[in-house]
Amino acid sequence: MTWSLEIHHIDLAGSGDSTLIVARDDGVGGGHAAQIRTVLIDGGRVGHATRIDAYLTAAVPEFAAGTDDLDVMVVTHYDVDHMGGVRALLARRNTQLYDNVLIFDQGEPANADEDPYLLYVQAIARGAGRTRATRNVASDPAPVRKQRAAQWLFAGPVPGVRTPPVMFGTGGPVPLGGNAAIAPPPALVAPGGAVIAPFNLANWWHPYWLVGREILWTDTAGEPLNSPTPGAPPPTVTCIAANRFVRNGAATATYRSGGLLTPPEQAKNEKSLAFEVRFGNFRYYIGGDIESMQEQNVSAYLNPPDSVAQRVHIVKASHHGANTATSRAFVDRMRPEVVMISCGTRNQYSHPADRTVGILEGYAGATPAPPAPAPPGRAVPSYLTGYQVPGTLLVPPQSRGGPTSHTAGRPAPLVRGNLRVDVSQVQADRDARGLWAVTLAETIIATANATGIAVPAPLVPNAIHRLVATGPRAALVTTVITGVLGGLGAAGAAAPAVAAGIAVATLAGGMAAVIPAVYAAATGAGAAAAPAAVAAAAGGLACDLALAAAAMAPALAQTATQAAAILAGVAGGPAAAAGAAANAAVVAAAPPGGRFTVTFYDRNAMGGPGQRVITHH
Ligand SMILES: [Zn+2]
Structure with missing residues (x-):
């Protein structure tokens, strides 16, 4: 009955994002069987599904043996480089791996008639054993109200308006929250300080419904499972931001908006779901493509005293290392030991951004790391699933890792690679400060x-x-x-x-x-x-x-x-x-073994011994 945690950052060619989290209990000496709980956060683009499916089977022996299947899937937001692959996995034939998943996403968006979203909802509906826990969440208040009003007027689906069947298939009132342990925030503060009243729509759940909920140990109604195991607490994955609402403390969330991108791209990214992964003293943060405005609140929530004792050991850089997130202030407050950047080699967006690379190299902001003098701050090692070698493809744009970044083949030649983090129970128990x-x-x-x-x-x-x-x-x-x-x-x-x-x-x-x-x-x-x-x-x-x-x-x-x-x-x-x-x-x-290890796997050799292992203290 010893738990362990694995976090796999799957290397996807081009642009896309997919992270697998595995919690294991070896069952030894606990009087119960070994158990495993798994969540896939995002699935890259449609074309990435085959690679991800192969990775899951190679990385999780229980999947290969057919003795277990994927428990939870998350779509942080509806951009095609996060949602597309999930849709394709759900539509995949000749596998039962995704037949019983519990799915979390932003809920019903204003643009619910967009083709990618419709295809995603339809793919979920292909499997009777699947549950979309967030199906009644109103991701965008005003347009959903409009759709509901139209529904009432016409007593059913509006002619000529394509609407996901799930919107009309639930029927009956749906209670808000419904979780006494983690109640929805009682008051919401809008920019300028105005308090937002709860929606006056009985059938819809608040856009912040998911905030504060643990998703790895959850039943199909989104409510906490009974104690998963006797003994030591298992790794947990808790939602801390959804639809621009960021958790404040135990019982409240704050609405934050106003990012660097322009609508509608801004809206999609800002509304990303974000999660805190906890295992003993070890902490990890992942937030889709969420932006700096929301990250201000994220870091204030995760490290209220701004102390090293409450640092977050690994931060997965939002938005593939773009300059819309990962500010100097955010990194300083999170105090990560390493930063993970999911960006494909030859990505057309020049991810990661020079500004992000400069910040992780210890500089204040936009300056890329020059050879001298030494930066004023300590560099945070960054791990990249891949990056574009400057000058080799599209000029501009260019992207790169900094002097302290790692890829599977670093220093040279560049080899793309999957990045696996391992945390044992012993490591999780070690001093959080490092x-x-x-x-x-x-x-x-x-x-x-x-x-x-x-x-x-x-x-x-x-x-x-x-x-x-x-x-x-x-x-x-x-x-x-x-x-x-x-x-x-x-x-x-x-x-x-x-x-x-x-x-x-x-x-x-x-x-x-x-x-x-x-x-x-x-x-x-x-x-x-x-x-x-x-x-x-x-x-x-x-x-x-x-x-x-x-x-x-x-x-x-x-x-x-x-x-x-x-x-x-x-x-x-x-x-x-x-x-x-x-x-x-x-x-x-700081005993041997450190607090966690990072293992590189060549993107084409996903199982077996890692190409390179680095221990962090
Ligand atoms: Zn993205």
Whole structure:
């Protein structure tokens, strides 16, 4: 009865998006059988269905053996590069894999007579065992009201208006919400602060009906299943945004609109469904093609205190890495360890955008990553299912990965690949903050011990929680030095110490220069030797951590601690021992196996051993 989580980003040629999430319980020792629960989020274009079907069969042994089938399908929005493949899979012959799926989407849109949507609804109706849980959700209030009014007038389908049969097939009143545990938001706030009253339409559900609901462990009415298993809680997939309503907290959602694209494309993307995947301390975010306006609320909901303790470890970049999402502020608040970008090689939209690549490389915004100088923020590794090699196809547009992006074949030659994330129960139980924050905490403690200082209890948590894993380097140095000196009773020395630290960090770069400069400034401003040394080490470490690879963290902790101990007057031998102890503490806090692994599979070899495996701490 040990759970595990797999998240597969399926490589689709050209432009399209498809993600498979698998929750497994091995059943060992729990007195029950092994179980598996699966959800496919989006299916690329119509032409991608064959590839996706082959991938599902290769990646999930139970599918190949015919002992299980797909549980849940999600269409985040009705663009053809997300919905088309789902429609084609539902219409697929010679397979039972999709015969009993529970389907979630935006509900009935205003443009419900568009051909792709009609074909999608008809494909669902081909299987009697399928349930579209969102069939009564009103995705667009005004046009649906219009259609309902027409229905009442004509007492049935309106002549000449093509309307999905499902709209008229349900009959009877449909209760709003109907889930006491996760009630629909009681009040909705429109732009400008106006409160939106619930629809006065008994047969339709709110556009935010899905927000707050868990979709992996759900019955055909969209209500929570009974406890899926005894023992440890399983991975969950919870909707946090739908039809421009973004979850606020446990019980409310806020309407957000006004993006970069123009209607109707804007409307489609902004209304994307977004989900939080949770497994123990591990968190993952996926949101279709949702835009920056909604992402502001998403990040505020997922990380209310803006702390590293509530970071989201993996963010799947919205809209294939386009510049309509993934802002600097969003990345800073989510603080991901890695970002996944689903974009096909030779895509005609030049995904990912230069702006997105620049942000993930540690820059403020639109600037693509230049070779020098170093960016002010830490780069977030990005994983691409594929990208267009600049200058090889369409000129313009061009697309690319940045220096810290990975593809299956990186560094060269470029090989397209499926990206699989694995999280074991042991990994899910590990510290949510990750090696960066743990390094900082352990090093401050070790350094303080080495200089003979007792660390006040709030000091280390405060420093950690302010850690800006992906934000500006100067902010990280500032908050750490200020926190340490304040916590050790030398707040008066903070300003000059911070100024010295940032000046030296900017000019000379690394820890070796920052530590003596901060120490000199702090002692010059009246701080005692020991607190000044601890603050100097923490500032120097923060400076280097902001730019270094995570694997360097233990060595950095060792260097910082030893240097500070010597500055504080500790003899060389004991100082070296303190440094070694800091190294060991950080290693112990980040055991082998890390928090999750990312495996690349060549797009044409989907099963078997991965082409490349990277462990993240
Ligand atoms: Zn898309």
